[in-house]
Amino acid sequence: MTQTILITGCSTGFGEATARLFASRGWNVIATMRRPEAEAGLANLPNVLVTRLDVQDPASIEAAMAAGLARFGRIDVLVNNAGFGLFGVFEETSREKVLEQFEVNLFGLMDVTRALLPHFRANRSGTIVNISSGAGVFALPMISLYCASKFALEGFSEALSYELSGLGIGVKIVEPGGVTSTAFGQRSGAEAAGAHSIPDYAPFVAASNAVFAGLRASRANATSAEVAEVIFTAATDGTNQLRYVATEDIKPLVAARRETSEAEYLAFMRARVAPKLG
Template structure:
């Protein structure tokens, strides 16, 4: 039987690339997005259902799930991809934006997962692939809230995997780094521009922007298609492996976090990402 995957956040980036890849490899794809009218041609592909799902709208989650079942009969894999990143100094970020960061990146992911779990439990089968980030492993200045949401996603995913293993349901985490072919940076920049600047932070922000420019210049330019291949591997490799680092640019930082002492890690990161002021 042809397998079916439901993917959130398919209008751009990893979600759109993953929907195209799974469809090309013969899967049924439920490609969901907040605004289906923004679909960039996925609905023209065979065995692809494009439908509305806003992770902040539980009714739309249930509707997309029901529509997918009517069309394809079952769902085998869920990819929780929808998300965005706040960029800027924490103190300058309005509380409502902090809540939105977690509502989309964590609580929405939880709501989508909760909606599909009864289906997976009934079948004693299913795979959940949660899209994290290098920022769920290590932290960087100016993205404290994004890091917080992805650290929470990682903890939730790992603990959930223990709850579901005995029911035949697997949980995977994919950790991408810097990818130029998404709209992530554009939205992050828009969010930062809307924040009210506090004069005391102006020198720090300027220096941090220079640090990020250096990091971007040095990184390998992975694409959304590269990350989609890793998502495909996580969904199909039939192993109990949990974490997949999806781009080469973050591997040194991931290794520093996971393979060295706390003191070595902090010294490495401070030397690499602490802005030099004055």
């Protein structure tokens, strides 16, 4: 029987690449996005249904699920990919933007998951793949709110995996790092441009921007297609592995966080990402 996957955030980046990969391997794909009218040709692929799903709109979640089930009869895998990042100093960020960061990256993901769980329970099978980030493992300056949302996603996903294991439902976390072939950086930059600037932070912001520019120049960025391959592995390998590091560039930072002492980790990170002032 052909399996079916529902993916959120398919207009660009990981979501689009993942939809294309699963379709190319014979899966039925429910490719969801906030604005289906802007989709990049996914609807022309065989066995792909493009439909609207805005994780901040519960009615659209239910409608997308209903459309997918009407078309394919069953959903086997959910990929929670929709998300965005706020870039800037915490104090400069409005409470409204903080709430939006969590509504999209965490609460919306929870709503989509909750909506699909009865279907998975009825089938006594299913796999949930939550797209996290290296910023869900280690924290970086200027993205405190994005880190907070992804740290929360990691904790939620791990706890949920214990709750669902006896029901035949698996939970996976995919952790990508720097990827050039997405619109993520563009939206983060646009969000930062709208932030209120506090002069006291100007030296720190300038120094942080220089640190990030150096990191970007020194690392080998993966592509969305390569991350999609890791998502495919997580969804199909049949193991109880929880976390998948999806790009090479973050592996030293993940290792520092998970394989060294707290003091060693903080010394490593401060030397690598803390801006030098004065």
